[in-house]
Amino acid sequence: MNILSLFVVIPILMIVALFLCKGMKSIRTIMVVGSSLLLILSTVLTILFLKERAVSDAEMLFVSATTWYTPLNIAYTVGVDGISVAMLFLSSIIVFTGVFSSWNMNMAKEYFLWYCLLSVGVFGFFISIDLFTMFLFYEVALIPMYLLIGLWGTGKKEYSAMKLTLMLMAGSAFLMVGIIGIYYTSGHTTMNLLEIAKLHIPIEYQRWLFPVTFLGFGVLGALFPFHTWSPDGHASAPTAVSMLHAGVLMKLGGYGCFRVAMYLMPEAAHELGWIFLILTGISVVYGAFSAVVQTDLKYINAYSSVSHCGLVLFAILMMNQTAMTGAVMQMLSHGLMTALFFALIGLIYGRTHTRDIREMGGLMKIMPFASVCYVIAGLASLGLPGLSGFVAEMTIFVGSFQHPDVFHRVLTIVACCSIVITAVYILRTVGKILYGPVQDQHHVGLPDAAWYEKVSVVVLIVSIAYIGMYPFGLSEMINESLIPVIAKLNF
Amino acid sequence: MMDFGNFLFMEQEIGLIILFVLLFFYDIFCSEKGKKYFQLVAVSLFAVFTLFGFTPMNKGEAFGGMYISSDMTVFMKNILNIATLIMFLQVKTWLYSENTRHKKGEFYLITLVTLLGMYVMISSGNFMMLYIGMEAASLPLACLIAFNKYQEKSAEAGVKYILISALSSGIMLFGLSFLYGALGSFYFSDMSRNMISSPLVLLGFVFFFSGLAFKLSLVPFHLWTADVYEGAPTGITAYLSVVSKGAAALALIFALYKVFGSIDVAWHHILWWLAIITITLGNIFAIRQKDIKRFFAFSSISQAGYLLLGMIAGTAQGMTAMVFYILVYVFSNMAVFGVIAAVENHTKGDTRIAAFNGLYKSNPALSFVMMLAVFSLGGIPPFAGFFSKFFIFMAAAEQGEYLLVFIALLNTVISLYYYLLIIKAMFIKEENPNNLSRFSIDNYNKVSLVICTAGIFVIGFISLIYEYIDTLSFGI
Numbered sequence: 002m003n004i005l006s007l008f009v010v011i012p013i014l015m016i017v018a019l020f021l022c023k024g025m026k027s028i029r030t031i032m033v034v035g036s037s038l039l040l041i042l043s044t045v046l047t048i049l050f051l052k053e054r055a056v057s058d059a060e061m062l063f064v065s066a067t068t069w070y071t072p073l074n075i076a077y078t079v080g081v082d083g084i085s086v087a088m089l090f091l092s093s094i095i096v097f098t099g100v101f102s103s104w105n106m107n108m109a110k111e112y113f114l115w116y117c118l119l120s121v122g123v124f125g126f127f128i129s130i131d132l133f134t135m136f137l138f139y140e141v142a143l144i145p146m147y148l149l150i151g152l153w154g155t156g157k158k159e160y161s162a163m164k165l166t167l168m169l170m171a172g173s174a175f176l177m178v179g180i181i182g183i184y185y186t187s188g189h190t191t192m193n194l195l196e197i198a199k200l201h202i203p204i205e206y207q208r209w210l211f212p213v214t215f216l217g218f219g220v221l222g223a224l225f226p227f228h229t230w231s232p233d234g235h236a237s238a239p240t241a242v243s244m245l246h247a248g249v250l251m252k253l254g255g256y257g258c259f260r261v262a263m264y265l266m267p268e269a270a271h272e273l274g275w276i277f278l279i280l281t282g283i284s285v286v287y288g289a290f291s292a293v294v295q296t297d298l299k300y301i302n303a304y305s306s307v308s309h310c311g312l313v314l315f316a317i318l319m320m321n322q323t324a325m326t327g328a329v330m331q332m333l334s335h336g337l338m339t340a341l342f343f344a345l346i347g348l349i350y351g352r353t354h355t356r357d358i359r360e361m362g363g364l365m366k367i368m369p370f371a372s373v374c375y376v377i378a379g380l381a382s383l384g385l386p387g388l389s390g391f392v393a394e395m396t397i398f399v400g401s402f403q404h405p406d407v408f409h410r411v412l413t414i415v416a417c418c419s420i421v422i423t424a425v426y427i428l429r430t431v432g433k434i435l436y437g438p439v440q441d442q443h444h445v446g447l448p449d450a451a452w453y454e455k456v457s458v459v460v461l462i463v464s465i466a467y468i469g470m471y472p473f474g475l476s477e478m479i480n481e482s483l484i485p486v487i488a489k490l491n492f
Numbered sequence: 493m494m495d496f497g498n499f500l501f502m503e504q505e506i507g508l509i510i511l512f513v514l515l516f517f518y519d520i521f522c523s524e525k526g527k528k529y530f531q532l533v534a535v536s537l538f539a540v541f542t543l544f545g546f547t548p549m550n551k552g553e554a555f556g557g558m559y560i561s562s563d564m565t566v567f568m569k570n571i572l573n574i575a576t577l578i579m580f581l582q583v584k585t586w587l588y589s590e591n592t593r594h595k596k597g598e599f600y601l602i603t604l605v606t607l608l609g610m611y612v613m614i615s616s617g618n619f620m621m622l623y624i625g626m627e628a629a630s631l632p633l634a635c636l637i638a639f640n641k642y643q644e645k646s647a648e649a650g651v652k653y654i655l656i657s658a659l660s661s662g663i664m665l666f667g668l669s670f671l672y673g674a675l676g677s678f679y680f681s682d683m684s685r686n687m688i689s690s691p692l693v694l695l696g697f698v699f700f701f702s703g704l705a706f707k708l709s710l711v712p713f714h715l716w717t718a719d720v721y722e723g724a725p726t727g728i729t730a731y732l733s734v735v736s737k738g739a740a741a742l743a744l745i746f747a748l749y750k751v752f753g754s755i756d757v758a759w760h761h762i763l764w765w766l767a768i769i770t771i772t773l774g775n776i777f778a779i780r781q782k783d784i785k786r787f788f789a790f791s792s793i794s795q796a797g798y799l800l801l802g803m804i805a806g807t808a809q810g811m812t813a814m815v816f817y818i819l820v821y822v823f824s825n826m827a828v829f830g831v832i833a834a835v836e837n838h839t840k841g842d843t844r845i846a847a848f849n850g851l852y853k854s855n856p857a858l859s860f861v862m863m864l865a866v867f868s869l870g871g872i873p874p875f876a877g878f879f880s881k882f883f884i885f886m887a888a889a890e891q892g893e894y895l896l897v898f899i900a901l902l903n904t905v906i907s908l909y910y911y912l913l914i915i916k917a918m919f920i921k922e923e924n925p926n927n928l929s930r931f932s933i934d935n936y937n938k939v940s941l942v943i944c945t946a947g948i949f950v951i952g953f954i955s956l957i958y959e960y961i962d963t964l965s966f967g968i
Contacts, residue, residue, distance in 0.1 A: 137873045138873075141874055151919070152919060
């Protein structure tokens with residue numbers, strides 16, 4: 002079997018095992034073993050990939066195709082390039098840490114069943130290079146969210162779950178039209194991304210296929226004005242689901258925009274990209290401003306996700322090598338740090354039973370470990386050098402500013418403002434909840450992070466610091482994989 | 493001189509009649525004590541008969557083209573058989589209840605007659621045959637709908653159904669007489685040879701189509717659907733929404749492709765608009781329903797709209813997609829009604845959606861099946877419904893109907909909303925006092941739900957089924 006298929010097989014086996022097992026202990030064992038296996042697998046894959054990359058110059062590696070529906074020419078085709086490897090690594094880290102962050106769930110069995118189904122979708126999406134299976138996995142990743150939020154969420158969970166599911170499904174309706182359109186207009190009825198990339202979709206079709214596909218993925222990437230599911234959804238979701246959703250699922254949007262919409266329809270991307278560029282510019286700034294006025298920790302982080310994910314799409318639409326490298330880096334960096342944020346917020350909320358920053362204060366004295374980690378996450382988010390956020394944002398803005406024309410430069414400058422606003426809301430939150438006098442006397446004596454929460458948080462911090470300190474290995478891998486894409490985009 | 497060899501082409505019909513006769517004598521001559529096993533005998537005989545359908549059959553035209561048996565018709569009849577078998581499995585508890593116990597024999601016999609009518613509809617090569625099949629299918633169905641005759645709702649539904657089907661037959665016959673006048677024949681092959689797009693033919697077509705549209709419950713011919721579905725016994729509701737509808741769709745696609753293929757420009761627009769309003773209205777009205785049987789009545793209206801997409805394509809791919817859609821729909825919808833029947837039996841006839849509140853706590857297995865079924869109906873992967881929806885959209889898009897596909901897709905989002913309401917009731921809502929206790933369902937229904945679940949999981953992944961249908965399909 003292809004090594005890539007293991008990414009789908011392991012979570013499916015986990016689902017089967019969960020079905021058969023009983024008791025909290027065995028559930029935890031299954032989840033920890035399974036997610037560690039995934040983490041090991043992605044490490045092995047990275048090593049194998051780098052080895053293979055040195056000798057082969059194919060666009061995708063480990064490609065294998067199994068014909069599925071012969072009359073329609075649909076196949077289960079898998080393959081990875083540097084970008085998908087990076088995304089797979091990110092996903093396995095978040096899935097791994099998510100397990101530890103949901104150590105004490107009620108109805109744990111059902112919870113982890115859906116959790117595993119979600120990861121099947123996520124991993125399957127990143128390994129697919131066939132549009133049909135890609136779309137299939139994309140939807141598999143979306144639907145468990147409804148029950149995960151609706152059953153285990155907090156606050157107005159039913160409303161948020163419904164809103165999130167319907168908005169994302171509406172996005173995928175756009176996407177499905179786009180995919181079917183690409184299939185028929187590329188001139189050779191095939192779903193294989195690599196084959197379609199070699200063909201040429203007529204420009205008059207590209208003109209409507211590009212917006213439809215970009216919008217379809219863009220909804221998941223929190224593109225303004227279709228981002229409204231994100232704050233409610235993230236705020237209501239249980240900790241690990243927020244982590245996985247903001248950390249990985251929103252990246253599905255960015256990755257899809259780049260891999261399907263831009264890569265397959267370069268002419269239309271040049272022609273119509275400016276519309277989406279403006280929208281993403283608004284996402285970046287508006288998300289940041291909205292975060293400033295929120296009082297709920299999760300809302301703050303959700304809006305900051307809108308802003309940061311907007312930056313991903315923004316950089317993708319800049320269509321040059323540097324900016325796009327930055328976009329992928331930003332996906333990784335945002336995935337890790339937003340997961341860290343949500344893990345910590347879950348930790349704090351689990352103890353204080355409030356997420357309102359006005360009701361908290363002086364947590365540094367009560368939970369020193371969690372608080373220090375929160376500061377680190379905050380610093381990563383506002384782009385402190387040495388942590389991942391700086392590397393990513395720096396690359397994006399340098400790349401974006403390379404455009405000589407006024408339009409791109411002005412937008413870049415506007416987007417740059419978000420760095421300052423980010424600093425405002427991060428420092429405000431950190432100052433308010435961690436320092437100062439203890440606001441609520443009931444909070445005194447609350448326990449600090451338990452060992453399982455520490456595992457989750459430390460793994461994330463180490464990854465963030467690794468990217469921040471040594472970005473070159475990663476950026477080289479991404480850079481290399483971008484060459485064919487850039488070549489296609491510049492015709 | 494009639495050639496009796498022709499009857500050999502009607503193997504499945506003859507098999508059905510033999511089955512009918514066997515059950516008939518068993519019902520008449522057996523003592524009350526021996527009838528305890530009626531359900532077991534009937535179901536196992538029907539299961540054997542269903543398997544018989546998968547053995548090689550004679551194919552060809554009989555009676556000068558009146559009756560056509562091909563691989564496709566055999567396959568379609570097998571789909572109907574499977575659905576009927578599942579329905580037979582689901583009715584046990586209801587059928588053995590106090591008011592219906594003494595007439596369980598009749599239930600099976602009448603159902604078999606309607607099934608025979610549907611066979612004839614599918615196999616017909618002549619409009620008279622089609623009409624006879626349709627009548628044979630719909631008149632006994634009215635008896636079945638009114639089977640709970642002591643319940644006002646059921647009796648009322650029966651009357652409604654028979655009035656509506658009389659009306660639709662009348663309209664259809666009226667249209668057929670026009671077609672006969674214009675084309676001079678009732679045989680499919682002669683008619684397609686002489687087909688012209690004169691006003692008389694078009695008028696005839698519209699009336700004929702309306703007649704079948706009543707059966708398919710397309711908007712605006714759908715007004716009977718909700719009332720009848722609500723009043724009929726749950727098993728019969730399932731039968732109406734799956735088997736009866738499936739047979740009408742299959743008969744319609746044959747007539748459209750074989751007879752009216754050359755004037756597709758004329759009916760293309762009619763079907764286009766009907767598809768859109770059927771899907772949209774079905775969905776919008778489903779949202780407002782409080783009764784689960786009415787709810788699934790509107791859901792099945794909108795599902796019928798999706799079937800039209802395959803017909804609009806007018807290609808072999810369209811036919812494949814439509815037949816595949818029906819096959820998947822059989823398993824998903826039968827699973828839904830199996831669960832409804834189980835809950836209804838437990839709650840003594842409570843079919844409000846609220847009766848499902850908290851079902852997950854008391855009966856996780858049932859709510860799990862229900863969840864799979866509605867996800868499949870809503871087109872969520874990795875369940876079979878996703879594949880059938882995707883393929884039917886592909887078939888329509890192949891002909892450049894992107895706008896239609898897009899509108900249909902937006903409708904799937906609406907449908908997802910109301911399907912999620914069911915999920916919400918079962919999993920998220922607080923428990924219903926009636927459902928607090930865990931209840932068990934009879935073994936027959938269990939088997940039927942297992943079959944449905946397996947179907948929902950497997951059909952999409954086994955591409956062989958789709959590929960097999962694809963080899964049988966033909967375009968205009």
